[in-house]
Amino acid sequence: MAIEKMQKFHLITFYGKRDTVMEQLQDFQQIELFSAENYHKKTDSFFSQMQEHPEADKIENQVGNVSWALSFLEQYIEKPGMVQALRKPLRHYTLRQLSEHANTFDWQNVYSDLRQQDKRLRTIEQKRQELSLKEDELNKWQYFDENPAILSTFNETIGLLGTVPNTELNHLKEEMRKLQHTYLEIIHQTSTTSYLLLLFLKEKSEEAHDILNEAGFQEYEYPYEDKPAQVLKQTKEQLQQLASEEKSIKTRLKTQKNNYENLGLVAEYLDGLLMRVNANKYLLQSNYTMELTGWIPAKQTEQLDQQIRQVAGKDYFLEFTEVKEEEYSQTPVLLKNHKLIKPFEGLVEMYSLPQYWELDPTPFMTPFYALAFGLMVADFGYGLLLFVASALAKYLLNFKPAMKQNINMFQICSVPTMMWGLIYGNIFGRQFSFQLLSTDSDITEILVMSMIFGFIQIMFGLGLKFYLLWQKERAKLKALLQAGAWMFFLISVAMIAAGMVLVPDTSLQTIGIVCLIASLVMIVIGGSLDGQTVIGKIGSGLYSIMNITNYLSDLISYTRLMALGVAGGSIGAAFNLILSYLPIPAKFTIGIVLFIGLHGLNIFLSHLSAYVHGIRLQYLEFFNKFYTGGGRVFKPFKSSEAYVQVISERKQEQEDK
Structure with missing residues (x-):
């Protein structure tokens, strides 16, 4: 009952074994890396800081793509209740199993298909908004049972469509009545605005426009070729088609629960892979070798040696050193x-x-x-x-x-x-x-x-x-x-x-x-x-x-x-x-x-x-x-386990026995 005793380890092996060694260390789940430059001062005369992994940007983009796909699908798939979710057994995978799954599951096509469906849903939403505005506009003019274009064909008469505030309507009627040969019809009316048809002689145009301006009349330019009722009917049919298409797309998305779970496995794999390639910032390299250092619980040192031997054979140097008193403040704590x-x-x-x-x-x-x-x-x-x-x-x-x-x-x-x-x-x-x-x-x-x-x-x-x-x-x-x-x-x-x-x-x-x-x-x-x-x-x-x-x-x-x-x-x-x-x-x-x-x-x-x-x-x-506190938590070099539990090969073998 105490704080786990820590040791530092120092590993040198051939650079060509980098990927397999790093994967083995991540599978081990019992080490924390720190910069090899801090291990000893003479290192930089033989080694230099390792460059960024050439696949780092590509893997980071893949992580972003899979994360987006998961977030997108999460909106549509049916989520189990809290109790139902807790009844499901926790899924355990090794790094090797995750790698095999990521390489066999065609997640790129799934991602591409989801992008296309998302794009179509966005297009549908944008089109729906446009048609909804159009529908709202036509609802106000649908009872004008003529094509408004006819108003521009009169020889002796001017015809206008437009709106006035309700507060000015009675005054407008009285003033228009004073002119001879005028016609005013209320097409539609809301609580604040009246939508009107006005007819008057061209010779009375100046007087009529003065009256209309005084009443706050806003002329409406009808932009369509057919009658308002016909255009409105077409618009509603288009909205129904969009709603039907949207429902069909979302129904298909709701059935992609398996893809969601498989994408979670891919995300877990890519997260671990990105962690490994980003570990370059801790590593040093020479022309042929690489060097890394880290913390390890003292009782795990022998097991670490066995883990590395499995992938590096005899081509490695591994050293363990005790933690010095002046290093206590940097030493991670594991209870x-x-x-x-x-x-x-x-x-x-x-x-x-x-x-x-x-x-x-x-x-x-x-x-x-x-x-x-x-x-x-x-x-x-x-x-x-x-x-x-x-x-x-x-x-x-x-x-x-x-x-x-x-x-x-x-x-x-x-x-x-x-x-x-x-x-x-x-x-x-x-x-x-x-x-x-x-x-x-x-x-x-x-x-x-x-x-x-x-x-x-x-x-x-x-x-x-x-x-x-x-x-x-x-x-x-x-x-x-x-x-x-x-x-x-x-x-x-x-x-x-x-x-x-x-x-x-x-x-x-x-x-x-x-x-x-x-x-x-x-x-x-x-x-x-x-x-x-x-x-x-x-x-x-x-x-x-x-x-x-x-x-x-x-x-x-x-x-x-x-x-x-x-x-x-x-x-x-x-x-x-x-x-x-x-x-x-x-x-x-x-x-x-x-x-x-x-x-x-x-x-x-x-x-x-x-x-x-x-x-x-x-x-x-x-x-x-008696207690001071302020210790630093031990952060093992392992996957984040955001989607599934990642276990080591050794633990998997023990569970299988």
Whole structure:
């Protein structure tokens, strides 16, 4: 239970074996590359930076094409529901299987066909918009049952089509009526605009146009040859044809689920291939050889040697070196823990990975977090439901590894939840006939227990700090006066409290006060060790006393263990009380629904609160006692696994046996 020990590896082999070696390293999935220039200073006298891979641009374009095809198809294929998707087994492929699939599946033709269909759909959409505008225009003139071109054939009369605002229509009618031999017909009318046909004599043209301009008349130029109704009918038929064609194309696209899945495999292959060719930035080359370096877990060194030997034979040089202390800040971090501890690694990663030289806080945090989670829910029924739900989810559904670890974490936390539920005697808000602690009458005892829990965890954190400082050659005094002094202070406070409450007639309180004074002196001296000058040492020593408030507030923070546990139980009991007032017929009908709904809400809120506040206690009250963080995650040279799970040949062989 610690941080995986890392080593650096240095590999030199013939340049002609580059592609097979890089593919083998990617299949290995247990190394992280870094620039070979950083390995040793003399390298550049023999090697030079490797040039960009000649296929890099081509492969990058292929990745873009396949990604576009997947995004395009995703709009149309039927997507399974969440449960249905999780029921499907995870697909596992090796790099070789992905390569074979990419080389046999004619994805270029699929991509080309999808491009053509996309282009046609865009053309249809553009044409539809044009025809829709045309239809909207013709809808307003369809009741003019003549070809508007006839208006330009009159000898003595001028005919116009156009629009005026409705507010000017009556005024326009009156003014046109004053002219002799005029005609005004309303073809169509909306809430704001009137569409008109106007006829008047050519000899009255000037007066008529003045009247029309005053009314805000806008002349309409009819652009079509046939009557509006005929053109409108043709337009609607064209729209129907486009809709039918679009529906046919989308129906064909919906049937391409197999192509979508196959394109996902191609995308995974190309992503891994692009990663390999882009790895040139880490490599050095000479006339005949190539050099690469990287990080590897120490326990995998022998296996790496075997992997390279499979493709390079004896034509390679492989060297492993230990990580030096000055390289700790650049060394990637990979956590290794027991299967019961591993699910809690995600909580540490959310905060920050430990640095390579640090302790992994996961195994030390796990029991405290699980117990705190149980204390804040503290209902046997809620814990049992969480345990069963987690077990069924893992059995019936197929999750990715990260999600499965989260479910494992909640399943582990359900055990202390049931344990504290038995101690409190709670099951779905009801109380057992036996209770070690009652959330109704033993509030003070539960509060004290929560404080003791916090006291133990804080002392444990300080103990870890003491251990870490003691391991350093020049920090043993700090271990005693910075970590040890605060442990002494907290013990002194506990002695005073015990002397006041538990054994008031003894000298324990007096001893505690003496120890408290001594611990404060030690704290001041310990704080002064961080100062650089005499004044600085005095200032930092006195300032360290201010941390008393921090430690007291840390202890008080653990009262949330009592508050949330009692609150959840009280809310559950309140729900049960409300349901008890229902008449008997209602209890076995709507009462069952209400019971499930109300307790379901309380379960969700209780577990969410326990999850969030449990994390807060670890991050703020525990980690700050000994933990620095800031480590860099180990990034293995492997595929991104965006579409399928990519496993090594070795793992595939083990599964086949």
